[in-house]
Amino acid sequence: MLSNSSKYALKAVLYLTLHSDEKNKMMVKDISEKINVPKAYIAKLLQQLAKRKIISSAKGPKGGFYIDKANRNQPIIAIIEVIDGKRRIESCMLGLEDCNLHRPCPLHSLISPSRTKMIQLLESKTINDLAKDLELNKSFLPD
Amino acid sequence: MLSNSSKYALKAVLYLTLHSDEKNKMMVKDISEKINVPKAYIAKLLQQLAKRKIISSAKGPKGGFYIDKANRNQPIIAIIEVIDGKRRIESCMLGLEDCNLHRPCPLHSLISPSRTKMIQLLESKTINDLAKDLELNKSFLPD
DNA sequence: GAAAAAACATGATATTAATCATATTTAAGA
DNA sequence: TCTTAAATATGATTAATATCATGTTTTTTC
Ligand code: FES
Ligand code: FES
Numbered sequence: 220m221l222s223n224s225s226k227y228a229l230k231a232v233l234y235l236t237l238h239s240d241e242k243n244k245m246m247v248k249d250i251s252e253k254i255n256v257p258k259a260y261i262a263k264l265l266q267q268l269a270k271r272k273i274i275s276s277a278k279g280p281k282g283g284f285y286i287d288k289a290n291r292n293q294p295i296i297a298i299i300e301v302i303d304g305k306r307r308i309e310s311c312m313l314g315l316e317d318c319n320l321h322r323p324c325p326l327h328s329l330i331s332p333s334r335t336k337m338i339q340l341l342e343s344k345t346i347n348d349l350a351k352d353l354e355l356n357k358s359f360l361p362d
Numbered sequence: 363m364l365s366n367s368s369k370y371a372l373k374a375v376l377y378l379t380l381h382s383d384e385k386n387k388m389m390v391k392d393i394s395e396k397i398n399v400p401k402a403y404i405a406k407l408l409q410q411l412a413k414r415k416i417i418s419s420a421k422g423p424k425g426g427f428y429i430d431k432a433n434r435n436q437p438i439i440a441i442i443e444v445i446d447g448k449r450r451i452e453s454c455m456l457g458l459e460d461c462n463l464h465r466p467c468p469l470h471s472l473i474s475p476s477r478t479k480m481i482q483l484l485e486s487k488t489i490n491d492l493a494k495d496l497e498l499n500k501s502f503l504p505d
Numbered sequence: 506g507a508a509a510a511a512a513c514a515t516g517a518t519a520t521t522a523a524t525c526a527t528a529t530t531t532a533a534g535a
Numbered sequence: 536t537c538t539t540a541a542a543t544a545t546g547a548t549t550a551a552t553a554t555c556a557t558g559t560t561t562t563t564t565c
Contacts, residue, residue: 220363223523226456233468246541259525266543279532280540295472313369313504325376325492325501329438329483333476340472349468358468361456366553389511402555409513422562423510 225302228264230254230360232274232298235286236350241275244283255362264302271301286346295349296341308338368445371407373397373503375417375441378429379493384418387426398505407445414444429489438492439484451481 221229234254239245247265251258265284269276273293276284299308311317313324318331352358364372377397382388390408394401408427412419416436419427442451456467461474495501 221455229469230456244541257524259527260523262542263524263544269542276542277532278530278540278542281533282531282541284542295469311504312364313373322502323500324504325496326372326438327501328495329487329492330480333480333483337473337476340476344472349472352471353468357466358470359465361454361467387511400554402557403553405512406514406554412512419512420562421510421512421560424563425511425561427512 220308221299222303222307224264225299227254227256227261228268228298228302229295230256231261231265232268232286232346233350233353233360235274235284236291236346237353239283239285241285241287244277244281244285246283250284254360267301268298271297273297273301291347291350292345294342295344295346296338298346299341308341363451364442365446365450367407368442370397370399370404371411371441371445372438373399374404374408375411375429375489376493376496376503378417378427379434379489380496382426382428384428384430387420387424387428389426393427397503410444411441414440416440416444434490434493435488437485438487438489439481441489442484451484 231250231254234250235245238253247258247262250265251261254261265274265276268274269284272290274284274290275287276282296308309318311319311324312326312330312334318324318327320327323331349358353360374393374397377393378388381396390401390405393408394404397404408417408419411417412427415433417427417433418430419425439451452461454461454467455469455473455477461467461470463470466474492501496503
């Protein structure tokens with residue numbers, strides 16, 4: 220469903236949402252340690268996210284990554300789309316080019332409704348929504 | 363979600379369900395051509411499925427793979443479990459060891475219900491159920 | 506009981522995804 | 536304006552999947 224990279228990216232973004240803002244930027248090194256993902260690996264992912272404005276960044280001393288107001292209100296799926304691409308999550312279960320309603324594969328009627336639901340939730344829930352759950356101890360960031 | 367291998371396996375099993383029985387076995391070569399999957403690749407998958415009794419097989423001249431009555435009534439998920447393993451489909455979205463209800467990851471509440479639903483359907487629908495849909499032109503096997 | 510036709514077992518190669526490394530650019534602060 | 540601290544860009548390596556190849560065993564048929 221999600222690539223490893225997307226999982227890491229999501230962890231990093233949520234961590235940043237809880238622990239950074241315009242005034243408090245975080246360095247790759249610290250993020251990496253806290254979320255337990257190799258530094259060079261998460262660096263690459265964070266750079267991709269920054270380039271696509273999912274998160275914010277500043278170069279130079281006192282620089283780092285952070286999440287600003289606008290970043291916070293983006294849907295979860297934005298992260299996944301940048302890292303995995305839209306296709307991965309929406310593609311046909313049996314490997315058809317597109318999941319085509321006019322010529323559905325044998326699994327389509329079985330799983331399509333559930334998947335559509337999932338995607339809708341990923342589209343409607345924001346980064347901030349998930350961060351709130353974490354703050355309220357309704358959920359937990361895995362090591 | 364599903365590996366390529368699982369997708370191929372499922373295609374092959376459904377094709378066999380429609381075109382084989384105890385009296386009419388099919389050789390790898392023919393299956394491979396019909397479902398458009400490389401011969402050596404699908405052969406390996408079919409052998410795994412046969413060893414785990416998901417499908418049937420017979421060696422020697424006039425041998426081949428086929429689906430018998432018992433095979434037909436197995437749940438779809440049996441195929442996926444043999445090829446991908448149970449873990450792949452049930453694992454936590456954020457990469458936790460198990461999807462743990464006592465310490466759910468941030469995505470859990472969002473996607474777990476949909477995923478559970480999907481799994482239940484894969485458990486309850488049989489190979490035969492999907493084959494029926496194909497016969498009635500309610501669904502189609504991808505090339 | 507020998508020859509051939511099939512699955513079976515095992516291993517090799519190729520492709521993709523995950524991980525690591527390093528040189529370049531930018532901006533802060535002395 | 537020089538030094539340094541950070542992200543950025545790019546590419547190299549490693550590991551996991553997907554794909555291909557080939558020798559071995561079983562069973563039919565003559
Ligand atoms: S056509 Fe395959 S999942 Fe929709
Ligand atoms: S704990 Fe992550 S999906 Fe359930």
